[in-house]
Amino acid sequence: MERISYTDIPEGMFENLRAIEDSITNSSLNNKLVGLVKLRVSQKNGCAYCVDMHYKELKHAGETELRLSSLCVWEETPYFSDEERTVLKFAETLTKLSSAPIPEEDYSPLLDHFNKNDICYLTLTITQINTWNRLMKVFQFTPGNYKVEH
Template sequence: MERITYNELPKGMFDSLREIEEYLKNSPLDFNLLELIKLRVSQLNGCAYCLDMHHKELKHHGENDVKLSLLSAWEETDFFTDKEKAALSFAEALTMIDHRSLRDSIFERLEKHFSKTEISYLSLTITQINTWNRLMKVFGFKAGYYEVAK
């Protein structure tokens, strides 16, 4: 049930968030990697709308079904590269962060695969999807109706 429909949102509310999305699309990071992160964070946050969206985006961009079906257990499979595993570990740690600081081991693992610039983009991607997840849960946007832009 939608609590607040798209048409009921304050004018321009999503404009800045969409600008960040465009900024991230132009980053040096692989589109599928960013979408995997968004899908995993959405799993952690239980955001049905975002799960639908990012699953469909990944399928549209050629990600295979086995990898998608195993994303919630990525640590137990060989379907993810070390680079993807480092990014997913970081995404989980940053999403589930509490009063403690981010462990150095998480950052050190990232540095093996990403430059500091890329880590900055990863950080923004993770915080951005956490924002979207929380907004969608408040507004109650309906899952299942997202269509990939052609």
């Protein structure tokens, strides 16, 4: 049961978060890569609502069942490119923060695939999905109800 329904959310809160989503969508980042990041971070955070949403969106975008079902064990599979592996590692590091700075071995490989502008948007993508995960964990939106807009 939802603790806080969509209609209970203060006016402007989701609209402001959607504006950030729009800036990510309009960046030069590949939308499938962004979707993989959102799904993986949601898996790491145990956010059932967001896992359902991003799984469905990736499936709709043509992502394969093999890659979707293997994302939770991406490090042990050959199904992900070097670029994707680099981003997934960075996403996991940024999601599970410690008091230490982000290690250079997690940041530097990004420079082989992305410019600093893209790295800024990757970082924003990761922090944004962490925000959504935390909101959904508190609000307890019901997973399974999300429908992909066509």
